[in-house]
Amino acid sequence: MIKKLFPCLKGYGKYALLAPITIIFEVLLEIRIPYYMSKIIDVGIANKDINYIIKTGAMMALMAVLSLICGALSARFAAKGAMGFGKNLRRSVFNKIQEFSFANCDKFSTASLITRLTTDVTMTQHTFMMLIRTFVRSPIMLVTATIMAANLNSKLSFVFLVSIPILGTALAVIMVMAFPRFRKMLACYDKMNGSIQENLIGVRVVKSFVREDYENEKFNQRAETLRQTQLSAERMIICNMPIMQLVVYSCIIAILWFGGNMVIAGTMDNGALISFITYVSQILMSLMMISMFFVSFVMTRASVTRIAEVLNETPDIPDVDSENKVTEGSVTFNNVSFSYDKNPDNLHLEDINLTINPGETVGIIGGTGSSKTSLVQLIPRLYDVLEGQVLVGGRDVREYSLAELRSAVGMVLQKNVLFSGTIVDNLKWGNPNATTEEIISACQAAQAHDFIMSFPDGYETVLGQGGVNVSGGQKQRLCIARALIKKPKIIILDDSTSAVDTATDASIRKALHEKLSGTTTIIIAQRITSVCDADKIVVMDNGRINAVGTHEELLESNEIYREVYESQQKGVA
Ligand SMILES: Nc1ncnc2c1ncn2[C@@H]1O[C@H](COP(=O)(O)OP(=O)(O)O)[C@@H](O)[C@H]1O
Numbered sequence: 001m002i003k004k005l006f007p008c009l010k011g012y013g014k015y016a017l018l019a020p021i022t023i024i025f026e027v028l029l030e031i032r033i034p035y036y037m038s039k040i041i042d043v044g045i046a047n048k049d050i051n052y053i054i055k056t057g058a059m060m061a062l063m064a065v066l067s068l069i070c071g072a073l074s075a076r077f078a079a080k081g082a083m084g085f086g087k088n089l090r091r092s093v094f095n096k097i098q099e100f101s102f103a104n105c106d107k108f109s110t111a112s113l114i115t116r117l118t119t120d121v122t123m124t125q126h127t128f129m130m131l132i133r134t135f136v137r138s139p140i141m142l143v144t145a146t147i148m149a150a151n152l153n154s155k156l157s158f159v160f161l162v163s164i165p166i167l168g169t170a171l172a173v174i175m176v177m178a179f180p181r182f183r184k185m186l187a188c189y190d191k192m193n194g195s196i197q198e199n200l201i202g203v204r205v206v207k208s209f210v211r212e213d214y215e216n217e218k219f220n221q222r223a224e225t226l227r228q229t230q231l232s233a234e235r236m237i238i239c240n241m242p243i244m245q246l247v248v249y250s251c252i253i254a255i256l257w258f259g260g261n262m263v264i265a266g267t268m269d270n271g272a273l274i275s276f277i278t279y280v281s282q283i284l285m286s287l288m289m290i291s292m293f294f295v296s297f298v299m300t301r302a303s304v305t306r307i308a309e310v311l312n313e314t315p316d317i318p319d320v321d322s323e324n325k326v327t328e329g330s331v332t333f334n335n336v337s338f339s340y341d342k343n344p345d346n347l348h349l350e351d352i353n354l355t356i357n358p359g360e361t362v363g364i365i366g367g368t369g370s371s372k373t374s375l376v377q378l379i380p381r382l383y384d385v386l387e388g389q390v391l392v393g394g395r396d397v398r399e400y401s402l403a404e405l406r407s408a409v410g411m412v413l414q415k416n417v418l419f420s421g422t423i424v425d426n427l428k429w430g431n432p433n434a435t436t437e438e439i440i441s442a443c444q445a446a447q448a449h450d451f452i453m454s455f456p457d458g459y460e461t462v463l464g465q466g467g468v469n470v471s472g473g474q475k476q477r478l479c480i481a482r483a484l485i486k487k488p489k490i491i492i493l494d495d496s497t498s499a500v501d502t503a504t505d506a507s508i509r510k511a512l513h514e515k516l517s518g519t520t521t522i523i524i525a526q527r528i529t530s531v532c533d534a535d536k537i538v539v540m541d542n543g544r545i546n547a548v549g550t551h552e553e554l555l556e557s558n559e560i561y562r563e564v565y566e567s568q569q570k571g572v573a
């Protein structure tokens with residue numbers, strides 16, 4: 001884990017070094033103060049030497065001021081180091097997520113990724129700050145104060161040496177018991193965030209089904225579970241403080257007892273006993289701080305594990321460093337089988353053999369869940385095949401770099417999104433260097449130009465998050481235009497005109513046919529009219545290709561196709 005996190009210090013390593021160095025100086029200066037105090041009492045006051053008292057007092061004050069300055073500097077460096085570390089960590093997790101395939105994202109769930117990027121990183125950052133300050137200060141304080149105390153009176157120091165193993169054992173038990181509870185707590189955070197996210201994304205559906213009460217109840221339950229797991233984790237941590245304090249005060253009482261006897265017997269000076277107690281408090285205080293550090297270390301270990309899981313995840317669509325270019329838009333499926341869970345007994349696509357020639361228009365028809373989307377997602381490698389091969393331009397898709405392959409394959413997803421920004425920003429996603437003419441021409445093909453121009457701000461219209469301020473059909477047309485601007489060799493429309501009226505749908509197909517004559521076009525549709533003039537039509541059924549042919553051939557020979565056609569004709573009649 002540490003190896004994974006270490007690079008995140010980049011640029012802030014010097015602060016992470018300066019913080020412990022300045023804190024060491026702070027301790028070395030501070031540790032002198034009780035020593036001067038004992039001198040004032042045992043030498044200055046005992047001899048009534050006012051000069052000695054002033055001189056030693058001034059030294060004491062100087063030490064205090066210097067240690068204060070070092071302490072303040074250290075706090076500043078530690079904050080700078082930890083915040084920088086946090087930023088780098090967050091960035092590397094985010095960058096890693098960008099490499100994820102759809103399958104990787106499915107595995108973690110969006111909500112969990114959000115918790116990992118926020119709560120978990122913040123926890124880690126906080127503990128890192130403690131690591132470079134408290135965790136350096138306390139052990140050094142512990143050692144130096146022990147040396148100073150043993151110097152003052154070695155016999156008396158046995159008292160607190162006894163207490164250290166007791167503290168250590170108590171702490172170890174607490175840590176071992178708390179760790180699984182914290183992991184559970186973070187998993188509950190994921191669940192709660194999941195329900196928030198789902199609710200916010202689906203707020204319109206929630207309102208239209210008047211499901212607010214149900215949603216409130218669901219959220220309450222998750223918040224309540226979180227509260228319970230938090231309590232159960234905290235219950236362990238809470239034990240830490242009373243145990244520590246019990247040991248600390250027992251120690252002080254024992255020292256006062258033994259030390260007091262020594263002072264009465266004349267084997268120890270008054271001032272020495274006072275300083276000794278100060279050192280003992282410093283020692284025990286350090287022990288408490290160390291134990292607190294370990295507690296927060298346990299909490300953070302759960303977070304760091306979760307961050308490391310993301311950083312260690314291998315994107316299951318590995319990119320290849322390849323100069324291969326997609327030269328033409330042919331697509332071939334050779335004995336392809338595919339499963340979302342990589343399980344040969346649960347295939348989502350089976351025995352797929354299909355050849356699509358460059359420039360052809362291919363329609364895909366089939367009931368919902370017949371794996372139409374699954375089939376086309378293999379072309380731009382959104383998922384990888386389980387067996388067999390998908391070829392684009394005569395070459396296995398795994399032999400192209402992802403950037404090259406995906407710029408050659410434009411895909412308009414069934415569930416597509418626009419991002420906040422202007423329309424033109426969104427359109428330029430496919431090609432940042434697109435000229436105004438190219439943009440307008442793509443929008444005309446997608447039948448988007450006219451409605452864009454009807455907005456007061458035209459192409460500069462600002463879209464809300466997820467494109468809330470355009471209608472479903474307008475959104476689909478913008479998504480088609482965005483894919484066209486990439487000038488891909490293959491364009492895939494996955495049910496991309498479902499929210500568009502039949503006349504506009506026909507105009508889009510006509511325009512695509514005219515403007516993209518050399519482009520391979522794959523159209524998934526529910527309506528037979530959307531695919532009937534395609535060069536060939538693929539009928540999907542339950543993960544298999546049922547038939548391939550032209551409209552007339554299929555009407556003649558394919559039962560499924562004929563049924564769909566007739567049911568839609570009836571609708572028209
Ligand atoms: N991300 C996914 N993870 C697991 N199973 C999936 C996923 N997406 C789709 N499926 C399953 O694959 C099958 C085919 O889905 P899909 O290709 O989307 O069908 P279609 O596009 O024809 O409606 C369905 O049974 C669906 O449950």
Ligand SMILES: [Mg+2]
Binds near residue numbers: 374494
């Ligand atoms: Mg689909």
